[in-house]
Amino acid sequence: xxxxxxxxxxxxxxxxxxxxxxxxxxxxxxxxxxxxxxxxxxxxxxxxxxxxxxxxxxxxxxxxxxxxxxxxxxxxxxxxxxxxxxxxxxxxxxxxxxxxxxxxxxxxxxxxxxxxxxxxxxxxxxxxxxxxxxxxxxxxxxxxxxxxxxxxxxxxxxxxxxxxxxxxxxxxxxxxxxxxxxxxxxxxxxxxxxxxxxxxxxxxxxxxxxxxxxxxxxxxxxxxxxxxxxxxxxxxxxxxxxxxxxxxxxxxxxxxxxxxxxxxxxxxxxxxxxxxxxxxxxxxxxxxxx
Numbered sequence: 001x002x003x004x005x006x007x008x009x010x011x012x013x014x015x016x017x018x019x020x021x022x023x024x025x026x027x028x029x030x031x032x033x034x035x036x037x038x039x040x041x042x043x044x045x046x047x048x049x050x051x052x053x054x055x056x057x058x059x060x061x062x063x064x065x066x067x068x069x070x071x072x073x074x075x076x077x078x079x080x081x082x083x084x085x086x087x088x089x090x091x092x093x094x095x096x097x098x099x100x101x102x103x104x105x106x107x108x109x110x111x112x113x114x115x116x117x118x119x120x121x122x123x124x125x126x127x128x129x130x131x132x133x134x135x136x137x138x139x140x141x142x143x144x145x146x147x148x149x150x151x152x153x154x155x156x157x158x159x160x161x162x163x164x165x166x167x168x169x170x171x172x173x174x175x176x177x178x179x180x181x182x183x184x185x186x187x188x189x190x191x192x193x194x195x196x197x198x199x200x201x202x203x204x205x206x207x208x209x210x211x212x213x214x215x216x217x218x219x220x221x222x223x224x225x226x227x228x229x230x231x232x233x234x235x236x237x238x239x240x241x242x243x244x245x246x247x248x249x250x251x252x253x254x255x256x257x258x259x260x261x262x263x264x265x266x267x268x269x270x271x272x273x274x275x276x277x278x279x280x281x282x283x284x285x286x287x288x289x290x
Contacts, residue, residue, distance in 0.1 A: 063187025
């Protein structure tokens with residue numbers, strides 16, 4: 001303990017060092033802690049357990065994608081916490097989890113001052129999201145998987161942005177794009193809408209795969225609106241004859257805008273400047289249209 005610096009150094013040797021506080025526990029091989037201003041550096045097999053809402057006098061916002069009544073766990077090679085900014089940076093195969101919510105990345109950043117969350121490099125996520133209808137609160141959230149180079153969650157907008165080689169896989173559809181944004185309702189697990197930008201591919205119901213430059217999905221209306229120059233929709237169908245043989249056919253529709261209503265299972269594709277779209281038969285890709 002350094003009196004002049006108001007700092008504590010813990011060295012675990014072959015064991016572990018541990019700091020227990022009201023709002024959680026941090027353990028690692030070595031921990032350096034300053035008391036005023038509060039800061040921490042932990043190195044080697046870091047494990048942090050944070051109790052949500054543990055401090056009753058705390059006015060800090062909470063990320064809505066995390067539950068209030070369950071602890072949040074994070075593991076990494078190192079942790080740097082700055083008490084002045086309430087910002088914790090976990091580096092080195094970082095992994096955050098709470099129940100069925102999981103975030104992987106080389107780096108995970110938690111900003112307790114804003115409730116924001118970041119993950120960088122080889123990001124993989126699993127969230128429980130209710131995406132059937134934003135107005136149906138009785139529907140159970142289902143696992144939704146994401147991957148990207150970077151993830152930024154902004155609590156004030158309840159917006160999760162996946163950037164770089166982004167892909168979102170839900171129970172009923174896949175979306176791929178350079179950037180994908182998910183906007184959540186106040187509860188943090190009900191989807192309001194999803195947007196995708198640049199090099200967008202969407203796997204839709206009915207064996208359809210659409211490619212374009214921008215997509216907007218409204219969970220409340222269950223409608224996809226997609227644009228492209230050109231926009232292409234490929235569909236594969238399989239028919240079974242009376243003798244048991246099957247025939248697979250594929251067709252491609254080319255236009256500039258698509259509207260897909262999931263509730264009615266209807267698709268409308270229009271060409272540029274309102275001209276009719278065109279549909280032509282095409283060879284089926286190996287392994288299907290997905």
